[in-house]
Amino acid sequence: MVTVGLVQQAVGSDPAANLEHTIAGIREAAARGARLVCLQELSAWYYFCQREDHDFFKLAEAVPGPTTERLGVVAAELGVVIVASLFERRAGGLYHNTAAVIDADGNYLGKYRKMHIPDDPQFYEKFYFTPGDLGFRVWDTRVGRLGVLVCWDQWYPEAARLTAMQGAEILVYPTAIGWLPSEKAAYGERQQSAWETIQRSHAIANGCFVVAVNRVGHEVLPGSEPGHAGIEFWGASFVADPNGRVLVQGGRDEAILTADCDLAQVDVVRTHWPFLRDRRIDAYSGLTQRYLD
Numbered sequence: 001m002v003t004v005g006l007v008q009q010a011v012g013s014d015p016a017a018n019l020e021h022t023i024a025g026i027r028e029a030a031a032r033g034a035r036l037v038c039l040q041e042l043s044a045w046y047y048f049c050q051r052e053d054h055d056f057f058k059l060a061e062a063v064p065g066p067t068t069e070r071l072g073v074v075a076a077e078l079g080v081v082i083v084a085s086l087f088e089r090r091a092g093g094l095y096h097n098t099a100a101v102i103d104a105d106g107n108y109l110g111k112y113r114k115m116h117i118p119d120d121p122q123f124y125e126k127f128y129f130t131p132g133d134l135g136f137r138v139w140d141t142r143v144g145r146l147g148v149l150v151c152w153d154q155w156y157p158e159a160a161r162l163t164a165m166q167g168a169e170i171l172v173y174p175t176a177i178g179w180l181p182s183e184k185a186a187y188g189e190r191q192q193s194a195w196e197t198i199q200r201s202h203a204i205a206n207g208c209f210v211v212a213v214n215r216v217g218h219e220v221l222p223g224s225e226p227g228h229a230g231i232e233f234w235g236a237s238f239v240a241d242p243n244g245r246v247l248v249q250g251g252r253d254e255a256i257l258t259a260d261c262d263l264a265q266v267d268v269v270r271t272h273w274p275f276l277r278d279r280r281i282d283a284y285s286g287l288t289q290r291y292l293d
Contacts, residue, residue, distance in 0.1 A: 001260055001261070001262050001263070002035055002036055002143045002144055002170075002260075002261045002263060003032070003033040003034045003035055003036075003258055003259070003260050003261070004034060004035075004036045004037075004038065004170070004209075004211055004239055004258065004259050004260075004261055005026070005029025005030070005032065005034025005036065005037040005038065005080075005256065005257065005258050006029070006037075006038050006211065006213040006237045006238075006239070006248075006250070006255075006256070006257040006258075006259075007022060007025035007026060007029060007037060007038070007039050007040065007043075007213065007256060008040065008213060008214060008215065008216055008235050008237040008250045008254060008255045008256070008257065009021060009022065009025055009040065009043065009215060009216065009254050010215065010216050010217030010233075010254055011043060011044075011045060011046055011215065011217065011219070013045075013046070013222065015044045015045050015059070018043065018044055018045060019044065019067065019070065022039060022043055023070075023071075023074055025037075025039075025256055026039075026071075026074055026078065026080065026082065027074075027078065028256045029080075029256050029258060030078040030079075030080050032256065032258045033258060034080060034258050035079070035080055035081065035104065035142070035143050036080065036081045036083070036141075036143045036144075036146075036170070036211075037080050037081070037082050037083070038082075038083045038172050038174065038211050038213045039082070039083060039084045039085060039174060039213065040085065040174055040175060040176060040213045040214055040215040040237075041085045041097075041150060041151050041174040041175050041176040041214075041215070042085055042086070042087060042097070042174075042176055043084070043085060043174075043215070044059065044067070044086070044087065045059055046219045046221055046222075047176045047215070047219055047231060047233070048128075048221065049122075049123055049124050049125045049127070049128060050122045050123075050124070050219070050221050050224075050230065050231060051122075051124065051221060051224070052124050052127040053223075056128070057089075057095065057128070059087050060087040060088060060089035060095050061086065061087065061088070061089055062088070062089060063086050063088040063098050063100055063111050064100065064108045064111075065086075067084065067086055067100075068084070068086070068100050068102060068108050071084055071100075071102055072102050072106040072107065072108060073106060075102045075103065075104060075105070075106045076104070076105055076106030077106075079104050080104055081101070081102065081103055081104050081141045081142060081143050081146070082101075082102040083099055083100070083101055083102075083146070083148055083172045083174065084099065084100050084102065084174075085097070085098070085099050085100075085150060085174035086098050086099070086100060087128075088111070088113070090130075094130055095128055095129055095130060096113040096114065096129055096130055096132060097113070097114035097117070097125065097128075097129040097132075097150055097151075098111050098112065098113050098114070098132075099111060099112045099114075099148045099149075099150055099172075099174055101139045101141065101146060101148060103139075103141050103142055104141070104142040104143070105142070109139045109141065110137065110139060111134070112132065112134060112136075112137050112148045112149070112150070113130075113131075113132030113133060113134050114129060114131075114132050114149075114150040114151070114152070114153060115131055115132040115135075115136070115149075115153055115159060116131075116152045116153050116155070116156055116159070117129050117130075117131050117152065118151075118152045121180065122180060122230075122231055125152070136149070136159060136162040136163045136166070137163070137166075138163060138166040138167060138168045144169045144170060144263050145166075145167050145168055145169050145170075146168060146169070146170050146171075146172060147163035147164065147166065147168030147170070147171045147172070147208075148171075148172045148173075148174075149163060149171060149172070149173050150173065150174055150175075151173065151174065151175045151176060151177065153173070154173045154175065154195070154198060154199050154202070154212065155198055157201070157202065157205065158287065160202035160205070160206055161205070161206060164206035164207075164208055164276075165276070168206075168208055169208055169209065169263050169266045170208060170209045170210075170211060170261065170263075171202060171203075171206070171208055171209070171210045171211070172211045172213075173199065173210070173211065173212045173213070174213055175212055175213060175214040175215070175237075176214065176215050176233065177195060177214055177233065177234065178214075178215075178219075178231040178232050178233035178234050179191065179231070179232045179234060180229065180231060180232075181218075181229040181230070181232055182229060184232065188234075192234055192236060195236075196212075196236065196238065196246075199212050199238075199240065200240045200244040200246070201244065203240040203241065203242055203243070203244050204242070204243065204244040204273075205275055206242075206275070206276075207242045207266055207269040207270035207273060207275065207276070208242055208266055209239065209240065209241055209242060209261045209263075209266070210239070210240045211238075211239050212237060212238055212239075212240075213237040214233060214234065214235055214236060214237050214250075215233045215235070216233050216234070216235040216250075216252060216253060216254055217232075217233055218230055218231070218232045218233075219231055219233065234252060235250050235251060235252050235253065235255070236249060236250055236251070236252075237249065237250040237255070237257060238250070238257075239257070239259040239261065241261070241265060242265050242266055242269035242270075243265075243269060247259040247260075247261070
């Protein structure tokens, strides 16, 4: 039985203060029994991809680097595994949207670089991030075998499947998703429902736990043009079990959530619903093509 903690927070203008706020959330989750603590996407600052601005590249850092070192100290002190999302500076002109995995003894285990990079109104990630080149990865941690994917990856069943096929018992999705205020009335409910449904389907199709942790707050970037409405992040972080049941879910405000995940369910569900056994791998060659004309 593994207790998972989700740190769902709003962020402010000071990265140092945001990190301290995040660490306070990790401590609270650990105090509630969490042994795996998952952070939201790009938690160091506002979601800067709302506009294309070269100044924002200054927010990036090495991974591993100062933030992973600080979180490693916290992980060792509390005996928790931490999944943290960071803006990685790999080299001049080469940046990634990266998730770091830190084990419960404080050791940095490795990183996943976001593979699917969106480019939508106010989600201009292609301007900032090079697509990941490390593939889909899993890590054996003190709490079990984790697979980590990031936000836009959550819409792709291929990503979840390839990670689960490496034995992942828990899929973790750091996320930054919200409503454009002008669209909320017309599309808001269906957007959030689709976001939750696709991730619960990954839990079912792969017989594993899914952890999705999203930020909250209405963020308007400093220096935005007058009248710019920003993004309203909807929170609603949740944990789903291998049957797709939601074990815990947050609302629109800051919250530290915990859920008890019985990893023995993974084997039971995969045995009784043997989707991995019945895959027709001889018939899936078309998946490596962009489109079947």
